[in-house]
Amino acid sequence: MRLKVNVKGIVQGVGFRPFVYRIAVRNGLNGYVRNMGDAGVEILLEGKTAATNAFLKEFKEKKPPLAQIYQVTKLKLDGKPEYSSFTIHKSSTETEHSGSVVPPDIAICDECLEELRSKGDRRFEYFFITCTNCGPRYTIIESLPYDRERTTMLEFQMCSFCKHQYTDPLNRRFHAQTVACPKCGPKAHLTTNEGELINSEDPIREAGKLLSEGNILAIKGYGGFHVACSTTKDEPLVRLRNVKHRKQKPFAIMARSLEAIKTFAEVSPKEAETLTSYTRPIVLLNKNENYLLSDMIAPGLHNVGVMLPYTALHYMLFDRIQDSAFVMTSANPPNQPIISEDREALKTLGETVDYFLFHNRQIAHRCDDSVARLHGKNLVFIRRSRGYAPAPVMLKQKATRCVLGLGGELNNTACILLENKAFISQHIGDVENIETREFLENAVKHLIHLTNSKIDAVACDLHPKFTTTHLAHELAEENGWQLVQVQHHYAHIAALMAEHNVEEMVGVCCDGYGYGEDGEAWGGEIILGCKDSRFKRLAHLKKQPLVGGDLATRYPLRIAAGVLHKKADVKSWLLENAQHFPHGETEVQIVLRQIESQAMAETTSCGRILDAVAAILGVCYERTYEGEPAIKLESAAIRGKDVLKLEPIIKDNVLDTTEMLLKIFENKARCSSADLAYSAHAYLAKGLAKLAVEKALEDNVNAVGFSGGAACNQILAFIMQKTVKVEGLRFLVHQKIPPGDGGVSFGQVCQCGFFQF
Ligand SMILES: [Zn+2]
Ligand SMILES: [Zn+2]
Numbered sequence: 027m028r029l030k031v032n033v034k035g036i037v038q039g040v041g042f043r044p045f046v047y048r049i050a051v052r053n054g055l056n057g058y059v060r061n062m063g064d065a066g067v068e069i070l071l072e073g074k075t076a077a078t079n080a081f082l083k084e085f086k087e088k089k090p091p092l093a094q095i096y097q098v099t100k101l102k103l104d105g106k107p108e109y110s111s112f113t114i115h116k117s118s119t120e121t122e123h124s125g126s127v128v129p130p131d132i133a134i135c136d137e138c139l140e141e142l143r144s145k146g147d148r149r150f151e152y153f154f155i156t157c158t159n160c161g162p163r164y165t166i167i168e169s170l171p172y173d174r175e176r177t178t179m180l181e182f183q184m185c186s187f188c189k190h191q192y193t194d195p196l197n198r199r200f201h202a203q204t205v206a207c208p209k210c211g212p213k214a215h216l217t218t219n220e221g222e223l224i225n226s227e228d229p230i231r232e233a234g235k236l237l238s239e240g241n242i243l244a245i246k247g248y249g250g251f252h253v254a255c256s257t258t259k260d261e262p263l264v265r266l267r268n269v270k271h272r273k274q275k276p277f278a279i280m281a282r283s284l285e286a287i288k289t290f291a292e293v294s295p296k297e298a299e300t301l302t303s304y305t306r307p308i309v310l311l312n313k314n315e316n317y318l319l320s321d322m323i324a325p326g327l328h329n330v331g332v333m334l335p336y337t338a339l340h341y342m343l344f345d346r347i348q349d350s351a352f353v354m355t356s357a358n359p360p361n362q363p364i365i366s367e368d369r370e371a372l373k374t375l376g377e378t379v380d381y382f383l384f385h386n387r388q389i390a391h392r393c394d395d396s397v398a399r400l401h402g403k404n405l406v407f408i409r410r411s412r413g414y415a416p417a418p419v420m421l422k423q424k425a426t427r428c429v430l431g432l433g434g435e436l437n438n439t440a441c442i443l444l445e446n447k448a449f450i451s452q453h454i455g456d457v458e459n460i461e462t463r464e465f466l467e468n469a470v471k472h473l474i475h476l477t478n479s480k481i482d483a484v485a486c487d488l489h490p491k492f493t494t495t496h497l498a499h500e501l502a503e504e505n506g507w508q509l510v511q512v513q514h515h516y517a518h519i520a521a522l523m524a525e526h527n528v529e530e531m532v533g534v535c536c537d538g539y540g541y542g543e544d545g546e547a548w549g550g551e552i553i554l555g556c557k558d559s560r561f562k563r564l565a566h567l568k569k570q571p572l573v574g575g576d577l578a579t580r581y582p583l584r585i586a587a588g589v590l591h592k593k594a595d596v597k598s599w600l601l602e603n604a605q606h607f608p609h610g611e612t613e614v615q616i617v618l619r620q621i622e623s624q625a626m627a628e629t630t631s632c633g634r635i636l637d638a639v640a641a642i643l644g645v646c647y648e649r650t651y652e653g654e655p656a657i658k659l660e661s662a663a664i665r666g667k668d669v670l671k672l673e674p675i676i677k678d679n680v681l682d683t684t685e686m687l688l689k690i691f692e693n694k695a696r697c698s699s700a701d702l703a704y705s706a707h708a709y710l711a712k713g714l715a716k717l718a719v720e721k722a723l724e725d726n727v728n729a730v731g732f733s734g735g736a737a738c739n740q741i742l743a744f745i746m747q748k749t750v751k752v753e754g755l756r757f758l759v760h761q762k763i764p765p766g767d768g769g770v771s772f773g774q775v776c777q778c779g780f781f782q783f
């Protein structure tokens with residue numbers, strides 16, 4: 027019989043054709059297998075029916091570990107057999123299907139790691155050792171189908187040794203497009219901060235030594251540059267903070283091994299599993315009692331972001347030195363995307379770093395490291411990027427149209443919803459300037475191409491002035507796509523509903539800022555999510571004044587003053603704290619006048635209330651990175667208990683926050699910051715959960731969900747869960763999508779009316 031099989035999924039760049047070849051030959055079948063221009067694979071089988079069936083069985087059961095099959099279509103063909111053997115055909119650029127995609131970048135596999143360490147192996151100590159099971163993918167692909175000539179490996183002509191492995195069906199590198207060796211593949215080199223070559227036999231280990239000695243290095247990786255330095259010496263960290271204009275923002279670190287991590291952080295079995303998985307995200311781990319790394323890595327926080335090496339180059343950095351870890355933070359100027367080009371790196375990082383460790387392979391697409399934390403056993407994404415993007419999130423229902431979502435403004439991603447698959451881009455960042463907007467546009471184009479999508483509609487935020495809103499309007503106009511605007515918090519709740527396949531949910535959305543349906547600033551909302559996408563705001567936190575507008579977000583003492591002024595002696599308190607305002611007492615007087623004038627914008631934001639508590643307790647007076655006061659407040663609360671035991675004050679669907687802040691203020695001399703910080707968390711979590719439960723029972727809904735940036739907060743999540751479960755309702759949190767704004771693009775495409783929850 028003759029059978030044509032089309033396979034949709036992650037089937038290119040994962041050793042799929044060699045696998046098909048092997049089982050076809052084993053079963054005595056003739057025909058071919060080839061990659062298609064739509065990221066799918068086409069197979070033609072000729073032979074006996076029994077052999078074909080045996081093939082299909084093996085095909086289903088023994089697929090390569092990284093392959094994901096979404097759909098298999100089989101078509102019986104008429105006519106006589108045409109083939110006398112089975113071969114891997116040249117790829118076709120034909121695009122017929124859509125919804126397949128190339129895999130994410132994959133951390134070095136155990137076999138490659140072993141070869142890296144085996145004297146006598148051709149790739150012994152070779153920094154770019156990869157195979158069909160590991161190496162960069164998403165970041166090296168220029169276009170489809172996935173073949174070497176359409177990747178940034180094009181300029182490296184395989185030597186005879188590599189070619190032999192590449193063409194040997196029994197070899198692990200059979201048709202591995204990234205195959206390379208020291209003779210034919212990419213090479214690493216070390217330069218000064220002005221780009222002058224430093225002659226070194228062993229540039230990578232030399233770089234490791236330089237790091238250990240206290241230098242700052244820019245290191246080129248798979249998806250962009252990292253800036254690296256010692257984790258124990260303060261001097262390079264001080265310098266790095268100064269030049270990067272990052273006063274407080276935590277730096278991620280890369281540790282040499284799991285054992286090394288355990289010397290400074292607590293690691294649960296689930297955390298260990300996440301750290302060592304082939305996606306190798308940065309995992310936020312609690313510092314342990316022996317934490318001896320510099321306090322400048324994650325100042326004021328109870329946890330630190332740690333990852334394990336994911337390329338041979340990373341492993342080799344640690345070879346000749348004793349350091350347990352290095353700072354390894356993505357290299358990007360504030361509000362700009364991660365740097366991916368050598369020239370760009372020299373220009374923008376030359377003054378920051380002492381040396382560069384380059385390699386001569388280009389990066390086709392930028393991709394930052396992913397960041398996650400664990401709430402118990404539940405993985406919570408802070409950022410879903412390398413190792414995950416662009417692998418789709420699979421949904422239970424199919425969308426009626428193909429929709430592109432452009433996300434919000436901060437921590438952005440883009441998303442394409444195609445039938446039952448949502449392809450979320452890598453982390454884009456804060457889309458506030460030309461560079462990030464361009465990055466977003468390119469990522470969108472690449473994603474459309476990779477998935478062979480025909481977009482019908484584009485979704486964006488309700489905010490009229492967001493860069494992404496403007497871009498959505500332009501794209502809609504240019505391409506004749508329908509435009510749909512989705513309220514920010516509705517998007518968060520829709521994301522949660524789609525992820526869990528629920529038709530109805532009362533969602534608690536705790537966030538920093540979102541443009542409300544009424545044009546006001548929202549951020550502490552109870553939302554009814556329903557099947558027909560007609561979401562409703564049911565309740566919210568009390569509106570509180572933003573004294574000085576955006577300045578209140580930056581300096582949280584202003585929020586606290588605005589809330590407390592009617593109830594406490596705010597004036598003398600602010601004067602006592604005048605040094606925490608950039609303009610001292612003069613500014614305090616202005617703040618007081620602003621409060622009196624009462625002409626202030628207001629917000630229902632949960633983030634701002636946590637910020638205010640942080641300022642009252644002296645945990646944080648200035649926000650130097652997104653979420654800083656609230657993040658530090660969680661760290662302060664981690665060992666606290668609920669000493670105040672405040673009963674939630676709820677009136678007319680509004681949870682009061684003034685009395686709670688007042689109690690914190692009045693007790694700050696009597697109770698510890700830890701206990702008061704915890705009490706504030708407990709009040710908000712219990713109050714919001716109580717409101718949500720009340721609404722769920724009223725509306726006969728059996729699920730309560732928690733989303734928004736503050737859903738990354740473990741204390742809020744745990745208390746809320748307890749409060750909801752006592753009432754016999756389901757409590758849902760994110761597992762695959764970031765609760766923060768990295769999940770908004772996904773929520774938008776689900777909420778915009780073409781998807782049935
Ligand atoms: Zn490998
Ligand atoms: Zn070679």
Ligand SMILES: [Zn+2]
Binds near residue numbers: 514538539767770
């Ligand atoms: Zn948000």
